[in-house]
Amino acid sequence: MKQLKIHALDNVAVNVETGHKVALTDISQGSNVIKFGFPIGHATKDIKAGEAVHTHNVKTNLGEKLTYTYEPVRYELPWVEDGIINAYVRENGEIGIRNDIWIVNTVGCVNKVAEKLASLTGAFAFPHPYGCSQLGDDHKLTQLVLKGLVQHPNAGGVLVLGLGCENNNLASFKEILGEVDERRVKFLNTQDCEDEIAEGVKLIKELQTYAETFTRQPVPLSKLRVGLKCGGSDGFSGITANPLIGQFSDLLIASGGSTVLTEVPEMFGAETILMNRCKDETTFEKTVKLINDFKDYYIRHNQVIYENPSPGNKAGGITTLEEKSLGCTQKGGMAPVVDVLDYGDRVSKNGLNLLNGPGNDMVAVTNLVAAGCHMVLFSTGRGTPLGGPVPTIKIATNQTLAEKKRTWIDFNAAPTLEGKDLSKELLQYVIEVANGLETANEREGYREIAIFKDGVTL
Numbered sequence: 508m509k510q511l512k513i514h515a516l517d518n519v520a521v522n523v524e525t526g527h528k529v530a531l532t533d534i535s536q537g538s539n540v541i542k543f544g545f546p547i548g549h550a551t552k553d554i555k556a557g558e559a560v561h562t563h564n565v566k567t568n569l570g571e572k573l574t575y576t577y578e579p580v581r582y583e584l585p586w587v588e589d590g591i592i593n594a595y596v597r598e599n600g601e602i603g604i605r606n607d608i609w610i611v612n613t614v615g616c617v618n619k620v621a622e623k624l625a626s627l628t629g630a631f632a633f634p635h636p637y638g639c640s641q642l643g644d645d646h647k648l649t650q651l652v653l654k655g656l657v658q659h660p661n662a663g664g665v666l667v668l669g670l671g672c673e674n675n676n677l678a679s680f681k682e683i684l685g686e687v688d689e690r691r692v693k694f695l696n697t698q699d700c701e702d703e704i705a706e707g708v709k710l711i712k713e714l715q716t717y718a719e720t721f722t723r724q725p726v727p728l729s730k731l732r733v734g735l736k737c738g739g740s741d742g743f744s745g746i747t748a749n750p751l752i753g754q755f756s757d758l759l760i761a762s763g764g765s766t767v768l769t770e771v772p773e774m775f776g777a778e779t780i781l782m783n784r785c786k787d788e789t790t791f792e793k794t795v796k797l798i799n800d801f802k803d804y805y806i807r808h809n810q811v812i813y814e815n816p817s818p819g820n821k822a823g824g825i826t827t828l829e830e831k832s833l834g835c836t837q838k839g840g841m842a843p844v845v846d847v848l849d850y851g852d853r854v855s856k857n858g859l860n861l862l863n864g865p866g867n868d869m870v871a872v873t874n875l876v877a878a879g880c881h882m883v884l885f886s887t888g889r890g891t892p893l894g895g896p897v898p899t900i901k902i903a904t905n906q907t908l909a910e911k912k913r914t915w916i917d918f919n920a921a922p923t924l925e926g927k928d929l930s931k932e933l934l935q936y937v938i939e940v941a942n943g944l945e946t947a948n949e950r951e952g953y954r955e956i957a958i959f960k961d962g963v964t965l
Contacts, residue, residue, distance in 0.1 A: 511924070513746060514544035519560050523924060526742020526824035526888070526905070528560040540565050540826075543745065545777075547830035560826070567827040569776055569813045572802050577791040580783040582841035584761040590728030590934075592941040595663065595721040598688055602730045603660035604881045604941045606721055607631055608714050609896065610666045610707075611656050613680050614638030614673035617697055621668050624707040628715070630666065633896055633956040639673035645962025650675055650683045651851030652958050655877025657684060657692060658853070661897055663718025664691050666710055671698030690717045723943070729763025731941060732854050734875030734883040734897075735838040736769065738868040740816070741888025742824025743904040745834020748886035748920035752902065753840035754930035755884065755937065756859065760842045765857050767848070767880055768839040770866040771801040775813065776829035777836040781861065786843045793847035797863055804961070819889050838886070850959070853879040868893050869957035876956070882940060890915055894948020896956060898940050901947055902933075917947050 510520035510529060518541045519528040528542065534554040539546035548565045558564075594602040608630035610621045616639070621632035633656065637649045653675075657665050669677045677694050684692075693710040697703040735752055737744055756766040774781060778798045785791040805812045816825045825831050845858035854860055864874040868885075872895035875883050882897050888904035890912045902918045903909035909919035918936055923929055940946055948954065 511746065513542060516544045517541045521742055521746065521824070528742070528824065528826070530554045530556050530558050530560050532556050534560075539568070542830060543833045545829070545833055547833065548827040561824070562821055562826050565826050567776075567813050567829060569828060571806075571812060572799050575779065575782055575795050577785070577788050578783050579785070581843065582784075584757050584842060587758050587761045590762050590938065591725050592728055592731060592938055593723040593943070594726050594730065594941065595660070596724060596726060597660050597721075598691070601660040602726050602881075603663065604731075604943075605661040605897070606663040606718050607661060608664045608666070608711055608718060609633070609656065609659070609662040610668055610711075611653055612638065613653065613667065613669040613675045613677060616670045616673065617668050620697055620703055620707070623704060624666070624668075624711060627704070627708055628711045630711050630714075631896065631954055633954065635956055635958050637958050637960070638675040640965035641674060641960075642962055642965070645960060646674060648850050648961070649958050650680060652873060652877045652956075653680070654683050655851065655853065655879070656896065656956070657687070659876060659879065659896070661881060663721055664711075664714025665693070666707065666714060667692060667694045668707070669694070669696045671696045727763065728759070728938070729857065731759065731937075732765045732767065732880045733759060733937065734767045734769070734872070734878070734880035736868070736871050736875065736883050737773075737835055737838060737886040738893065739887045739889030739891050740820050740823060740825060740831060740834065741904055743921075743924070744823075744825075744886055744888050745830070745837055746904075747923045748888070748902045748904040749834050749837040751920045751923055751929055751933060752838040752884050752886055755840075755933045756838065757840035757842055758930060758934050759937075760840070760858050763857055765854050765860060766839070766842075767854060767860045767862050767875055767878055768836070769862040769864045769871050769874055770835060771797060771863060773828075773832050773835040773866045774798060775802075775832055776827075777832035780836060781839065781844055784842070784844050786845050786858075790844055790847060794844060794861060797847050797861060801863070823888050838884075848878055850874065851877070864959060867957070869955055870959045872899060873956040873958060882937070882946075884937075886920070892948070892951065892953050894946070894951070894953035894955065896954050898946040899948045900937070900940060914951060915947055
């Protein structure tokens with residue numbers, strides 16, 4: 508059995524065939540289990556060298572809310588040459604890497620109308636069940652996410668489709684949207700017209716005509732914003748795909764670009780690593796609030812903060828949330844944290860940004876899109892066909908998955924297990940996708956959204 512010891516301090520190694528852990532030394536009951544150079548929990552019984560280390564003999568060390576101290580750490584980023592991508596430059600100066608027409612619903616009642624319009628015109632619709640019967644911040648969150656979609660520069664044109672009687676009616680939603688370019692954004696209340704299909708097709712054709720006025724032109728790579736996500740993680744996620752994504756993140760940031768790391772509950776246990784990389788104390792305090800506010804969310808709903816990892820994660824070799832988080836946060840590389848974004852905020856600072864939101868795959872991808880990410884890098888060890896409104900690059904953590912699910916997977920990180928450096932290769936692939944290369948989710952037509960809900964339904 509071939510084993511991999513990740514860090515000099517580790518007292519466990521990873522079976523390179525299964526991703527599961529084995530003890531390198533005797534570990535006494537109550538002693539820490541060390542992986543990635545950090546504790547991932549403690550032994551609940553004596554563990555002999557060579558024994559399997561997993562949920563049957565390890566438990567998390569994590570508790571509730573903590574007090575944090577800012578202890579700044581800085582790392583040197585790699586040097587890279589200035590890069591160029593070919594993108595669509597919008598009227599407001601933003602760039603898009605696609606020139607799609609999107610249909611954004613104000614309410615779920617018109618989902619099927621949107622889908623029919625999409626089938627007739629080639630536009631893309633994103634069904635969701637919300638926009639009515641929501642209250643307070645829950646309703647506001649839906650509006651903010653939909654606003655982020657309407658404003659997204661990958662859409663050359665957007666049809667905002669309403670019903671007419673919903674809470675998030677067009678008049679209300681327009682107040683949230685603010686000023687829009689009426690050539691790029693059209694509005695349609697389906698209750699107000701005799702034939703909503705004919706009217707919708709007419710408006711989409713107008714949007715298509717406007718979008719055709721844009722052509723790709725060279726722009727600096729520094730304009731690119733990339734979301735970082737993992738889903739269906741396994742024991743290899745923190746060894747292959749996530750560190751590779753972190754290396755890419757550092758390369759893009761060194762080029763002047765931006766990356767966004769989300770999945771706040773999957774920072775628990777590794778949050779101090781991110782906190783100490785904050786560019787200043789103000790950003791540190793925002794990160795502390797990000798972590799503690801999400802813990803409060805669990806507490807308000809009487810849920811255990813550390814009820815993670817998922818059954819699929821455990822089957823793949825991940826034992827505790829610390830282990831999952833230490834692997835997950837590696838997607839953020841070594842760059843300083845420059846900003847912390849809440850729901851509805853858009854990326855405004857070049858560098859590594861942290862984004863509020865849960866780890867749920869569909870919700871997290873949607874949040875990244877709403878924050879303005881042009882594409883999402885999505886590592887997976889178990890596999891998923893999921894795709895968001897933007898190109899969603901699926902990166903396999905292991906060779907078996909890469910070979911088994913060729914219609915899902917875009918990039919194979921498994922060779923990094925043998926020491927191969929794929930960072931420049933992944934950067935080049937991202938540039939090709941930015942230039943128009945279709946990802947698996949685009950080829951298969953897998954484009955979805957899910958909006959985070961935290962409130963009552965009337």
